[in-house]
Amino acid sequence: MSSKHAARFKLPPGLPPVLKHTGINCLPAVFVVAGARALSAAGGMNIGIVWIALAALLSIPFVYVGRIVYKTRSYKWRAAAMGAVMPRERVGKRIGNLDLLQEGIEAFRHGYLGDGLWGGLEEYGPLHSVSLLWEPIYLTTDANVLKTILATDFPIFDKGEDFRETVHSVLGVGVFNADGEMWKFHRTMTRPYFTRDRISHFEMFDRHADLAIKKMKERFRGGHALDFQDLVSRFTLDSATEFLFGQCVHSLKTDLPYAYNDPVAALVVRTPSAADRFAEAFLKAQAALAMRLRMGWVWRFSELTKDASADAMKEVDAYLQPILEEAIRKNRSQIGKSGAEKDQDAEDSETLLDHLVKLTDDPVVLHDETLNILIAGRDTTAATLTFAVYLLCMYPEVFKRLRAEVLEHIGPTQMPSFEDIRTMKYLRAVINETLRLYPVVPFNVRVPNKDTTLPNPDPTKPRVFAPANVAVGYSVFMMHRRKDYWGPDAAYYDPDRWLDERLNKYFTANPFIFLPFNAGPRICLGQQFAYNEMSFFLIRLLQNFSQMELDLSAQPPEARPPHEWAGAEGQKGAEKIFPKAHLTLYVHGGLWVKMTEAERDA
Numbered sequence: 001m002s003s004k005h006a007a008r009f010k011l012p013p014g015l016p017p018v019l020k021h022t023g024i025n026c027l028p029a030v031f032v033v034a035g036a037r038a039l040s041a042a043g044g045m046n047i048g049i050v051w052i053a054l055a056a057l058l059s060i061p062f063v064y065v066g067r068i069v070y071k072t073r074s075y076k077w078r079a080a081a082m083g084a085v086m087p088r089e090r091v092g093k094r095i096g097n098l099d100l101l102q103e104g105i106e107a108f109r110h111g112y113l114g115d116g117l118w119g120g121l122e123e124y125g126p127l128h129s130v131s132l133l134w135e136p137i138y139l140t141t142d143a144n145v146l147k148t149i150l151a152t153d154f155p156i157f158d159k160g161e162d163f164r165e166t167v168h169s170v171l172g173v174g175v176f177n178a179d180g181e182m183w184k185f186h187r188t189m190t191r192p193y194f195t196r197d198r199i200s201h202f203e204m205f206d207r208h209a210d211l212a213i214k215k216m217k218e219r220f221r222g223g224h225a226l227d228f229q230d231l232v233s234r235f236t237l238d239s240a241t242e243f244l245f246g247q248c249v250h251s252l253k254t255d256l257p258y259a260y261n262d263p264v265a266a267l268v269v270r271t272p273s274a275a276d277r278f279a280e281a282f283l284k285a286q287a288a289l290a291m292r293l294r295m296g297w298v299w300r301f302s303e304l305t306k307d308a309s310a311d312a313m314k315e316v317d318a319y320l321q322p323i324l325e326e327a328i329r330k331n332r333s334q335i336g337k338s339g340a341e342k343d344q345d346a347e348d349s350e351t352l353l354d355h356l357v358k359l360t361d362d363p364v365v366l367h368d369e370t371l372n373i374l375i376a377g378r379d380t381t382a383a384t385l386t387f388a389v390y391l392l393c394m395y396p397e398v399f400k401r402l403r404a405e406v407l408e409h410i411g412p413t414q415m416p417s418f419e420d421i422r423t424m425k426y427l428r429a430v431i432n433e434t435l436r437l438y439p440v441v442p443f444n445v446r447v448p449n450k451d452t453t454l455p456n457p458d459p460t461k462p463r464v465f466a467p468a469n470v471a472v473g474y475s476v477f478m479m480h481r482r483k484d485y486w487g488p489d490a491a492y493y494d495p496d497r498w499l500d501e502r503l504n505k506y507f508t509a510n511p512f513i514f515l516p517f518n519a520g521p522r523i524c525l526g527q528q529f530a531y532n533e534m535s536f537f538l539i540r541l542l543q544n545f546s547q548m549e550l551d552l553s554a555q556p557p558e559a560r561p562p563h564e565w566a567g568a569e570g571q572k573g574a575e576k577i578f579p580k581a582h583l584t585l586y587v588h589g590g591l592w593v594k595m596t597e598a599e600r601d602a
C-alpha cells in the first residue's frame, strides 16, 4: 500500500495547477514573441526588443480582460438560447468587487456565520450571482433550487474539479469527493454496509460513552470545568475508528485538557500517546484542507514546494497501514472456506473495513474509502452533540423535559435500544432543532458539468441560466433560518416546532427546507448511524447528570462572542459562544461546561 499511495504524492499539490494556469495565461505573450520573430524572419521587419517585451507583457491582461468580456456576453447568449434569464448580480464598489471579497473574509474571520451574505440575499434575492476577482459564483438559499441541484438534476451537478483537487492529498478518491462513475463505484461499494442497524454499534457506543462519562465525572468531582467539545470528539473518534477499522485509537484514555484559567493547567505536563498523535495528525490534515478551502484558488501558491498535509498524513498512514494490511490478510485466509466455517456472527460484528475487503483488496481504494468516512462521520456527530449540549445548557426547561422523557422511557440506568430511540419524540425534536439552527455543513457547493437552468425563486419569471463550470454555493445554515420557510420565530430555538402544528405547516409541506444531511442520491450515508450515536450519547448523558451549565469564565477570552451580537434577533443575539466553520461547524475555543451528577435513586 505504501508504494502505491506514496506514488500519488510526488509533486507538491500547488505546483501542477499553478504551472498549468501560468502557462495558459502566458500563452498570449508567447504568441506575441513568436509573431514578432515570424514577421522579422518573413519580411525582414525588425521590431525592437523593448517593444516586443512591452507588447508581450500587455497582451496578458489584454487577452485576460477580453476573455472575461467574451465569457460574460456568451452567458447572455446561451441563457437566451435556453429561454432563461441571468440571475441578478450583486455588484460591489471596487474593481473586481474587492470590497465584497474583503467584507467576506472579514465576516468569515470575525463575524457570525452568514454575515456579509444576508444583505445580498435580501437585496438581490435567494438566488443571485456575484463575481469575485471576475470569477462568477452563484449563491442560493432557495429550497427549490436545492431540490434541483441535489435531486431532480443530480447528474448535472458535481462536487467539481476544484474541490477534488483541494482535498485530494488527504482524501484521495473516496465516496466523499468523487463524481460521476467513480462516485457511483464508491457509493455502491459502501452503501450496503449502512443499510441495516447493527446491534454491535450499540454495544460499542455503550463502552465508549461509559468511559467518556467516567472522565466527565472525575473532572466535575474535582470542581473543574470540562471542554465538552473535546470530550465528545474523542468519543466519536474512538467509536468511528472501532466501527471502521475494528481497532479503536483509545483517545478517551488520555488526559483531558484543562481550561486556560484552571490552576491545574499550569501544573500538568501532558505526554502525547499514540492516540493523541493520531488524533492530532488527523486534525492537522483536516485543518490543512480547511485552510485551502478558505483561501480559494490562491492556496496553490502557498503549496508550491511542500504539501501542507503531508507530515500529518504520514502519521495518519502509519496508524492505518498495518490495519489495512491485516484486514486484507484476514480476508484472503477466509477465501475458500465454506459458509459454515466462517464466523456465524461475522455479519453483525463486521467492521466497514471487513465489508470492503470482501469487495476489493486494492489498498488505495480501502485507504481512501475508510478515511473519507472517518472524516465524513466523526466531526459531524461530535459537532451536533456539542451544539445540542450547548443549547440544553442555555435552555434548562428543554433539558428538564428531555431528561423526563429519558427517565420515563428508559429509566435511570438501562441501556437504550433502537426501539427506545425510535419512540422518543422529544429527543428527536431536540436533535432536529439543533441540526436546524446549527447544521454541521453550513455552506456547500456544486458545479454544473454542462449549461443548465435553475428554478427562478419568483415562479412568475423564467428559469435562471446556470453556466457549465460556474459554482453554485448554497447555505443550508441560512436556509434553515429563513422566516418565510420556518415562520416568524425561525431564528429562535424551539424543539416544539417539530411536534406541534408548525411541523405540517412548514416542514411537511416543503421537506427541502431542512437539509442537514443533504438530499437526493448523495444524501449522507451515515444519517441513521448518526441519529443512533447522538441519541445514545444524549440518553446516557441525561441518565447520569441532572443539571448542566456553561462555564463562561473558562471560555478563552479571544473565543467569546463579540458585544456587537448582543441584541441581534434570535440565536445570534443570545449566543454565549462563538460558532465557526472550517469543513464543519465547531465552537471556537471549546464548549466549557459543568454538570451535576444525578442521584442514582432518582
Ligand code: HEM
Pocket (backbone or CB within 6 Å): 175, 176, 177, 187, 372, 373, 376, 377, 378, 380, 381, 384, 439, 440, 441, 444, 516, 517, 518, 521, 522, 523, 524, 525, 526, 527, 529, 530
Ligand atoms: C450529525 C451527523 C451528520 C451530518 C449532519 C452529516 C451530514 C452530511 C452531509 C451534509 C453530507 C453531504 C456532503 C456533500 O455531499 O457535500 C454527508 C455526506 C456523507 N456522510 Fe454524513 N453527516 C453526518 C454523520 C455521518 C456519519 C456518522 C457517517 C458515517 C459513519 C457519515 C457518512 C457520510 C458519507 C460517506 C457521505 C458521502 C456521501 C456521498 O457523497 O455519496 N455521515 N453527510
